[in-house]
Amino acid sequence: MSTAAVADTRPYHHGDLRRALVDAAIRILEREGPSALSLRAVAREAGVSPAAPYHHFKDKGELLEAVAHVGWEALGDGMSAVQDGVTELSSLMTEIGVAYVRFSQDHPALYRVMYDTARDKDSLPEGMQDKEDGAYCLVRNTFRDAAGPDVPAVDIELATIAAWCAAHGLAEMSGFAQFNPLKEAFGGDAGFLRAVLSHLGMFQSKRGDPT
Amino acid sequence: MSTAAVADTRPYHHGDLRRALVDAAIRILEREGPSALSLRAVAREAGVSPAAPYHHFKDKGELLEAVAHVGWEALGDGMSAVQDGVTELSSLMTEIGVAYVRFSQDHPALYRVMYDTARDKDSLPEGMQDKEDGAYCLVRNTFRDAAGPDVPAVDIELATIAAWCAAHGLAEMSGFAQFNPLKEAFGGDAGFLRAVLSHLGMFQSKRGDPT
DNA sequence: GTCCGATCTGGACAGTGCTTAGATACAAAC
DNA sequence: GTTTGTATCTAAGCACTGTCCAGATCGGAC
DSSP: OOSHHHHHHSOSSOSSHHHHHHHHHHHHHHHHOGGGOOHHHHHHHHTOOTTGGGGTOSSHHHHHHHHHHHHHHHHHHHHHHTTTTOOSHHHHHHHHHHHHHHHHHHSHHHHHHHHHHHHHHTSSOTTTTTSSSSHHHHHHHHHHHHHOTTSOHHHHHHHHHHHHHHHHHHHHHTTSGGGHHHHHHTTSHHHHHHHHHHHTTTTOOSOOOOO | OOHHHHHHHOOSSSSSHHHHHHHHHHHHHHHHOGGGOOHHHHHHHHTSOTTGGGGTOSSHHHHHHHHHHHHHHHHHHHHHHTTTTOOSHHHHHHHHHHHHHHHHHHSHHHHHHHHHHHHHHTSSOTTTTTSSSSHHHHHHHHHHHHHOTTSOHHHHHHHHHHHHHHHHHHHHHTTSGGGHHHHHHTTSHHHHHHHHHHHTTTTOOSOOOOO
């Protein structure tokens, strides 16, 4: 009945429980999916009582926000990683889009949490638009650098938002059964993604002409 | 008094409880949002015991599928309603897209349930692609009619999927705070939607040229 | 060393999805 | 018109959830 055995591995005051809880949540997400992500399961995974998380997060939603934040950072890293190898704008934007969709395919549960919290707040994470290192800014800056100084800022913004909508839409649906025939026609998943993103003209930096 | 007439109003104990449950669920969705949509709340709203729904739906997911089905039909109606007034292809596809996003704005909770169940099954509702009266088919047929016989079917399919991705992405994010400045710049919500959809070239019926 | 505030636990409450056993009401057979 | 059968519905209960509370425990300031 001694506490020694427990205290051996886990001291009463966890060093950085907040971080440990976020890590545990992501581990559960990757292992069992979003439906298994309960606060109690996270506490269990971290080896702590069900009430412990409430000393670090106001409620479950705040934990999910922290999880989503980690996800957005990882997504931004994945997107900026493709920048180095590509120089041409059209290829660059398409490859950034592919990296975006790939992330959603590699971490579907995390991606779902990211957008669930975004939908609840009706906003992408604050700071993504203003800060210079966010994933959203990466896209906008790429458009801005390529467009030159004579293109109005509003058109840059339009292109960014349109590209983001296209990438998100494709990310959410690229796994749908309806796409399978077309994937084969375009030589697999990668070819399919590039075909859709190219078709949507992600690389356009100006507003479409009225036809 | 024939049984057919009785079946019209209330054929069994409570009446058409299956239908009543779906209606109750939609009522709760519109009134209190997706987080309030529990099976027990639906049963309460319909005035039956918590276990009653299980005689009409295998589980909560099956109820949500039925709810989503109603939503898809309403969305299809909204999209096909704009067909009559517009003749030019580019305008037509844009207006169909606007109708799509408008539906998601008018029924955000229902739209969320529709895609939650779709994500769980990794598929848009079965039949939407094959049947001739589904919303998905409406878009594809519009592309096909406009493209003419010399355009390969695979390109029609690509255009349809790309347009669907764009519309869904925009539908999910059009309420995000990031869009507000741009909405003003484009003269309100409607102008903003048309600008994004036009920019994404929803009306293109051919695969983009390799640049 | 004593005290304080931050951290964590155990227990509890209302609510959830779902199951089971039994009650009820209608349809058809006699 | 009674009986039988079956679909429908209820009541009770299980394991689980998010959240709160009183109290135990610990690290650091005095």
